[in-house]
Amino acid sequence: MGDSHSQKIIIGNKIITREEVFEKKERFRKEQAKLSFEAKIETLVSLQEIAYSWGEKKDVIVWKL
Amino acid sequence: MKNTIKVINELKQKGLIKDYAIGGAIAALRWVEPFFTRDLDIFIILPKKLKEKKLIILSPIYEYLKKKGYLWKEQWIIIEGIPVDLFPADELEKEAVENAKEIEYQGEKTKIIAPEYLIALFLRTNRDKDERKIKMLLEQAQINMEKLTKILNKHGLTEKFVKYKEKYYGR
Numbered sequence: 001m002g003d004s005h006s007q008k009i010i011i012g013n014k015i016i017t018r019e020e021v022f023e024k025k026e027r028f029r030k031e032q033a034k035l036s037f038e039a040k041i042e043t044l045v046s047l048q049e050i051a052y053s054w055g056e057k058k059d060v061i062v063w064k065l
Numbered sequence: 066m067k068n069t070i071k072v073i074n075e076l077k078q079k080g081l082i083k084d085y086a087i088g089g090a091i092a093a094l095r096w097v098e099p100f101f102t103r104d105l106d107i108f109i110i111l112p113k114k115l116k117e118k119k120l121i122i123l124s125p126i127y128e129y130l131k132k133k134g135y136l137w138k139e140q141w142i143i144i145e146g147i148p149v150d151l152f153p154a155d156e157l158e159k160e161a162v163e164n165a166k167e168i169e170y171q172g173e174k175t176k177i178i179a180p181e182y183l184i185a186l187f188l189r190t191n192r193d194k195d196e197r198k199i200k201m202l203l204e205q206a207q208i209n210m211e212k213l214t215k216i217l218n219k220h221g222l223t224e225k226f227v228k229y230k231e232k233y234y235g236r
Contacts, residue, residue, distance in 0.1 A: 032098035033205040037170060037177075041066055041091075043099035051101060060103060061138070064146030065066055 041065065067171040068145035072133070073107060074173070081126050083110040086165035086176040088158070088186065089150075093198045095168070096180045096206035104141055104148040108158045108178070121153045157185060157220050180206040181213040188217070188225045200233055 008015050035043075045065060051057040076082045086092070089106030111121065130142055141148035154162055161182035168177055178186070180202050187195035187202075202208065217223045 029098045030205055033096070033201075035099070037095050037168060040094050040099040041170075044094065044102065047099070047101040048103070061143070061146070061148050063066060064068075 066145075066147060067173050069105065069147045069149065070170055070173045070175045072130075072135075072144050073149075074175070076109075076126060076129065079129070080112060081129055083112045084162055084176075085109045086162040086178050088152070088161065088178045088183070090198065092178040093180075093183055093187075093202060095177045096183070097198075097201040098205060100201075104150055106150050106152060108152050108154045108162050110154050110159055110162055123151065123153065126151065157182075157189070157216075160216075161186065180208055181216055184208070184213060184226075185216045185220060185222055188222050188229060189220075191225065196229065196233070199229060 006017050006019060008017055009021070032040075041063075042065065045063050048060050048062045052060045052062055073085060077085060085107050087095075087105065088108045089104075090100070090102035091105050094100065094102070109126075127142070130144065135142050135144050137143070138148065141150055143149070152158065161178045162176070164182060165176035165178050168175060184199050184202055187199045214223075217226050
């Protein structure tokens with residue numbers, strides 16, 4: 001696990017490690033937590049639409065905003 | 066969503082409920098990153114006349130909603146396109162409603178259960194999905210630990226929280 005975390009990934013002219021990718025993801029999640037309630041509900045409705053169409057969860061009710 | 070909140074506010078204005086607050090996943094979502102959920106949980110405090118003789122009488126509320134044309138689907142009542150679960154508040158939930166934070170959703174006033182009370186409520190139900198929500202709240206919301214400790218002590222949830230922390234954080 002430790003080795004794969006420090007493994008370098010080259011994307012174009014950027015070199016990053018898995019660890020840095022996970023750190024960035026975590027920062028993104030914390031930033032998302034600061035969104036307005038309205039914006040979060042909009043995201044939730046998008047997730048419900050995805051669950052309904054892609055996820056084949058036909059029992060999901062997509063909310064009206 | 067705005068119209069759903071409006072209808073729930075009407076229940077309060079008409080005296081069918083004394084007070085209410087949004088709980089469950091939607092309340093958690095107010096404090097953490099967005100995640101998938103299906104329904105809107107509303108914790109309600111009933112007027113005294115509706116909770117006599119150890120019976121909880123929700124019929125007037127459901128009659129009112131039925132008259133407005135809202136229908137049931139499985140355990141939910143669909144209010145303005147949103148599946149809603151109405152829970153008569155017990156002691157802990159009542160305290161959570163009374164201490165809920167007032168917010169506005171698209172100009173409509175409502176109340177959302179505070180993160181410290183959500184942690185207590187999720188600890189009590191203690192399903193896998195509740196544990197995940199506690200983790201998000203602890204990591205992403207600003208938790209007043211002193212307030213949380215008081216709530217957990219008062220409602221006998223301290224031991225559960227210790228076990229939770231051992232499971233997820235090894236301490």
